[in-house]
Amino acid sequence: xxxxxxxxxxxxxxxxxxxxxxxxxxxxxxxxxxxxxxxxxxxxxxxxxxxxxxxxxxxxxxxxxxxxxxxxxxxxxxxxxxxxxxxxxxxxxxxxxxxxxxxxxxxxxxxxxxxxxxxxxxxxxxxxxxxxxxxxxxxxxxxxxxxxxxxxxxxxxxxxxxxxxxxxxxxxxxxxxxxxxxxxxxxxxxxxxxxxxxxxxxxxxxxxxxxxxxxxxx
Ligand code: SF4
Ligand code: SF4
Ligand code: FES
Numbered sequence: 001x002x003x004x005x006x007x008x009x010x011x012x013x014x015x016x017x018x019x020x021x022x023x024x025x026x027x028x029x030x031x032x033x034x035x036x037x038x039x040x041x042x043x044x045x046x047x048x049x050x051x052x053x054x055x056x057x058x059x060x061x062x063x064x065x066x067x068x069x070x071x072x073x074x075x076x077x078x079x080x081x082x083x084x085x086x087x088x089x090x091x092x093x094x095x096x097x098x099x100x101x102x103x104x105x106x107x108x109x110x111x112x113x114x115x116x117x118x119x120x121x122x123x124x125x126x127x128x129x130x131x132x133x134x135x136x137x138x139x140x141x142x143x144x145x146x147x148x149x150x151x152x153x154x155x156x157x158x159x160x161x162x163x164x165x166x167x168x169x170x171x172x173x174x175x176x177x178x179x180x181x182x183x184x185x186x187x188x189x190x191x192x193x194x195x196x197x198x199x200x201x202x203x204x205x206x207x208x209x210x211x212x213x214x215x216x217x218x
Contacts, residue, residue, distance in 0.1 A: 004070040008033050021063035021074055022046055034063045034076045041065040044145030047117065049075045060117045060149055077152050082162055087169035093132030095170075100163050103129050105156040112150035112160050118143045122150045122160045129163055138168045142211065191216050 002017040006024065015024035022039065025031050037045035041062050050058030053071025063074070085099050097103055103126065112122035125140040141164035150160045180188070194216040197203050210216060 004068060006068050006071070007073040009075060010073075015068045017070070018067055021048065021061075021066050021068055021072075024068050025063075034074075036064060039064045042145070044117070044147030047077050047147040047149055049077065051075075060115060060147070062117070077147070077149060082148075082151070082159070085162070085166050087166060087173045089170070089174050091134060091167060091170035091174070093130065096129060096132070096163065096167070099166065100159060102156075102158045103163060106130070106158050107156055109155070111153040111155070112158075115149040115153040117147060117149065118145055120144060120150075125164065126158060126160050129167065134167050134171060137164060138171050139211065140164065141168055 001019075004015055004017050006013050006015050006021070008025065008030070013024065013028055013030060016027070019027070022031065022034060022036055025033055034048060035045045037043035039046075041064060044062065046063040047060055048063045048066075050061050050066070051073040052058055052069065058072075060077075063076075088095055088099075106123070106126045108123060108127075110123050112126070113120070113124070116122050120140055120143065122140075125137050128134075128136050128140070141161070144161055144164055146161055146165065148161060151158075151162065154160065191210070195203065195206050195210060197206065206216075
């Protein structure tokens with residue numbers, strides 16, 4: 001395999017063309033430079049920002065999925081973990097403001113939306129949080145991987161994803177728990193099998209269709 005050189009936080013690291021950023025770091029004993037969790041593209045713990053050799057920015061990527069390229073400069077995101085806030089029953093805009101006063105600091109700069117690797121309309125969702133449109137917020141954050149980038153880029157320390165998570169947990173806590181009949185169990189199993197296809201694009205499309213229609217068509 002061809003040897004190339006990449007840079008991590010400005011320091012040169014030798015790598016093999018085609019391997020992922022995280023594998024390149026592991027190979028030279030520098031795995032601690034980027035945080036990792038699942039190592040399979042799911043948890044978002046390894047999020048980094050990229051700049052290519054020609055100076056073009058590559059946005060945010062997952063170090064466990066992104067193959068290295070000659071001259072690539074990699075910057076780990078220093079997002080520190082934040083303490084989770086206890087969810088509440090029947091949350092509304094006022095409760096949100098009392099536990100997250102940061103919600104009203106948003107200056108609508110749009111940086112969080114630009115940074116989000118999951119294409120979540122983060123800024124619009126913060127505005128929905130201010131209005132108490134929590135069902136829509138819960139929908140917005142369905143695909144959030146909690147990489148924390150929206151918090152990292154926010155100059156006003158608004159903490160969008162912490163609020164999105166709190167809203168989802170609070171709505172979940174407020175839902176009446178219904179007894180599941182055997183017929184329901186069968187349907188749930190059928191839906192699960194339908195949604196968990198191997199192909200990633202197909203999986204995302206089916207999840208999107210499912211959210212829009214509330215059921216499976218095939
Ligand atoms: S980055 Fe912060 S201030 Fe800017 S739109 Fe997002 S939440 Fe609002
Ligand atoms: S934490 Fe923020 S940036 Fe990361 S996926 Fe969730 S909404 Fe997007
Ligand atoms: S380590 Fe989980 S997405 Fe990379």
